[in-house]
Amino acid sequence: MVRLPISILSVSALCLAASAWGTEPTTAPDPALATQAPAPVVELSSVAPGSTLEWTAPAAPAAVPGAPSEPASSDAAAAASNPATSETSPASSPATSNASPAAGAAPSQPASADGQPADASDMVPVSLAATPPNADLWQHIRKGFAMPDLTNKRAANSTHWYAGQPEYISRMNARASLYLYYIVQEIEKRGLPTELALLPFVESAMQPQAVSSAQAAGLWQFMPATGKVYSLEQNLWKDERLGVVESTRAALDYLEKLYAEFGSWQLALAAYNYGEAGVERAIAYNRKHHKPLNYESLRLPRETQNYVPKLQAIKNIISDPQHYGIELPAIRDEPYFVTVSGSRDIDVATAAQLADMPLEDFQALNPAFNRPLILGALAPTILLPADRGEKFTANLAAWQATGQPLASWSAYRLKSGESLGAVAQRVGVTEASLREANHVPPRYLAAAGSTILIPRDETSEDVSSEMLDGSVALVPEKAGLRKITVRVRRGDSLATIARKWHVGQDEIIAWNNLRSPDLFAGQRLSLTVAAASGSRKKAASHAAHGDSQNTNPNTTLAHAAAAPASAPH
Numbered sequence: 001m002v003r004l005p006i007s008i009l010s011v012s013a014l015c016l017a018a019s020a021w022g023t024e025p026t027t028a029p030d031p032a033l034a035t036q037a038p039a040p041v042v043e044l045s046s047v048a049p050g051s052t053l054e055w056t057a058p059a060a061p062a063a064v065p066g067a068p069s070e071p072a073s074s075d076a077a078a079a080a081s082n083p084a085t086s087e088t089s090p091a092s093s094p095a096t097s098n099a100s101p102a103a104g105a106a107p108s109q110p111a112s113a114d115g116q117p118a119d120a121s122d123m124v125p126v127s128l129a130a131t132p133p134n135a136d137l138w139q140h141i142r143k144g145f146a147m148p149d150l151t152n153k154r155a156a157n158s159t160h161w162y163a164g165q166p167e168y169i170s171r172m173n174a175r176a177s178l179y180l181y182y183i184v185q186e187i188e189k190r191g192l193p194t195e196l197a198l199l200p201f202v203e204s205a206m207q208p209q210a211v212s213s214a215q216a217a218g219l220w221q222f223m224p225a226t227g228k229v230y231s232l233e234q235n236l237w238k239d240e241r242l243g244v245v246e247s248t249r250a251a252l253d254y255l256e257k258l259y260a261e262f263g264s265w266q267l268a269l270a271a272y273n274y275g276e277a278g279v280e281r282a283i284a285y286n287r288k289h290h291k292p293l294n295y296e297s298l299r300l301p302r303e304t305q306n307y308v309p310k311l312q313a314i315k316n317i318i319s320d321p322q323h324y325g326i327e328l329p330a331i332r333d334e335p336y337f338v339t340v341s342g343s344r345d346i347d348v349a350t351a352a353q354l355a356d357m358p359l360e361d362f363q364a365l366n367p368a369f370n371r372p373l374i375l376g377a378l379a380p381t382i383l384l385p386a387d388r389g390e391k392f393t394a395n396l397a398a399w400q401a402t403g404q405p406l407a408s409w410s411a412y413r414l415k416s417g418e419s420l421g422a423v424a425q426r427v428g429v430t431e432a433s434l435r436e437a438n439h440v441p442p443r444y445l446a447a448a449g450s451t452i453l454i455p456r457d458e459t460s461e462d463v464s465s466e467m468l469d470g471s472v473a474l475v476p477e478k479a480g481l482r483k484i485t486v487r488v489r490r491g492d493s494l495a496t497i498a499r500k501w502h503v504g505q506d507e508i509i510a511w512n513n514l515r516s517p518d519l520f521a522g523q524r525l526s527l528t529v530a531a532a533s534g535s536r537k538k539a540a541s542h543a544a545h546g547d548s549q550n551t552n553p554n555t556t557l558a559h560a561a562a563a564p565a566s567a568p569h
Helices: 075-080 137-143 153-163 166-189 194-204 224-229 244-262 265-274 276-288 302-319 348-354 359-365 386-401 420-427 431-438 494-501 505-512 536-544
Strands: 008-011 051-053 337-341 381-385 409-413 444-446 451-455 472-476 481-487 524-530 555-557
Touching: 137 166, 137 194, 137 302, 153 166, 153 302, 166 194, 166 244, 166 359, 194 244, 194 265, 194 302, 244 265, 244 276, 244 381, 265 276, 265 302, 337 386, 348 359, 348 386, 359 381, 381 386, 420 431, 420 451, 431 451, 494 505, 494 524, 505 524
Parallel strands: 472 555
Antiparallel strands: 008 051, 008 337, 337 381, 409 451, 444 472, 481 524
C-alpha cells in the first residue's frame, strides 16, 4: 500500500448540496489519451469523518480529463472575489482601533446584487461514502438554537430589512450550501449554540473571499493581527483567514474565549465585533454609574448596537421563513467536501482540472491560496466536493502516467536592477502575465528582493521551503504617485471616475479586483494617482482617510511621499 504525496484523502466530512456546483461534470477522456485503458471503477463506502483514505494499486490509469469546462456563471464567486462589489459592505472592526484584537465587523445593509507523487500510476482510491442523506440542515440548526432571543426594535428592524431581500437571502443560502454543514458539525463538537453557524451571514454574507476595506477577511472576517493570535497562517502563498476549515476553528476558539470572559453570548458577540477592551470599558462605565450590565444597556458604537440584532434577524428568518415570505431551499444534512493533503507543488488550475471542476468552483472551496501555485512545502490541504475525490485521484494517476508536471510555476527572487519586464523577456512570457500571477498592479513595480513566480523549466524542482517567507515589495513606477480611496456617489460610473482622476478604467478594475464594471453608491475604490490628479484638496483628504483592499500581509507598497500601505490584492 502506497501513500500518495499529493492525494492522501483525509475525509473531514463537510458541507453539502452538489447542486450548488451547477452543471454535472463531464467525464469524457482527453482524445490524446483515448488509447489508455479505462480507470478502475471506484465505489464509495462508509468512512467516518476525520478518517484518512489510503490508495492502493489500480489495474490501469484513468484518462486525463480534457480542458476544463468553461466556468459556470457564479454569482457567489463573483461577489466574493471583491469586497467593493460584494454583498457585505466594508465595516470597521476591533482591529481597526487599538482597543483589542477582534474578528471582523458587521457589514452594513448590503446594496442590491449580490506531484509528482511517488508512483502515482500505482494507485486507486479505497472507497469513500457520503453520509446517509437527511432531509434538511436548516431543521438540524433550528434544533440547536440555545441563545436567548433579542426582541428589541433594532432586531425587529433588521428582521424586516432581511425579509425584504429574498434574492439576497437566496444567494447567501446557495453559498452556505458549500460550507454550512462543516461549520455546524464543528460547533456541535464543542457543545455551542447553533446560532453561531449563522454569524458568517452577518460577517461576510457567507463569502470566504470577502475582504473589507479595513482588511478583515474571510467567512469570519478576521483582521490580520487577530488571525495571527489565533494561528492563522498569512504569507505570500496562503492566507488561512480565507480558508474555510482553519478560519472556522479560529473563530470558534475566539468566541469560546469571549463567552468564558463575559458569561453572555450577547456580550461575547459584541466583543467579537467591537473588541474585548471596548466592551469591558462599556461594562465598567455602567457599573460605575449603577446601570444594568446587559448588552442592550451598554453604551456601544452604533455598528455594535446593530450587530447582535442582525444575527437575531437571520435567526428569526431561519426559524420561520414562511412567516416572513422567504423561500429557504433545503440544504442536505450531509458532508459536502473532503480534504486532500499533499506534499508536492501543483498549479491551482491543474488541481481544478484533475477534479474536473471549473476553476471558480475550486477557488470557492480553496480561497486561501494567494498565488496560482500551491506549494508542497506548505504541506497543503485542498477541499474538493465529496463526489470528486475519487475522480481527482484517478485523473492524477493518469496525469502522472503521461509525464506531465503538476506545476508550471517556480519561485524567483528579483535581483538588484532587475525588472518584471526583463525577467518576462528572459523566460519567454509577457510582462502582463507576470504582473497578473504576482499581483503587481498597474503603475507599480516589484522591488529588488521580491519573491515572484516565473514559469518553471524542465530543470526546476519544487519551490524550496526557504521561499516561504518571501514577499513582494511594490514601488511606484515614478515619483509623485499617491494612493487614495474614493467613495462612489450616486450617478458615478467607472468611466466618470477614471476621467476625474486621470486613470484608466482597466487600472481601476485591477487595483480593486473588480469582477464587474458596475458600481454602487457608497462603494470604496482604491486608486493610485498623480499628486495633482483631480482636486488636490480632495486627493489629500481621500489619502488621509485611505483604506486598503489587500489581504496579503507580505505584499507591501513602498511610497516615496506617503506612509507605506498595502497593495491591492
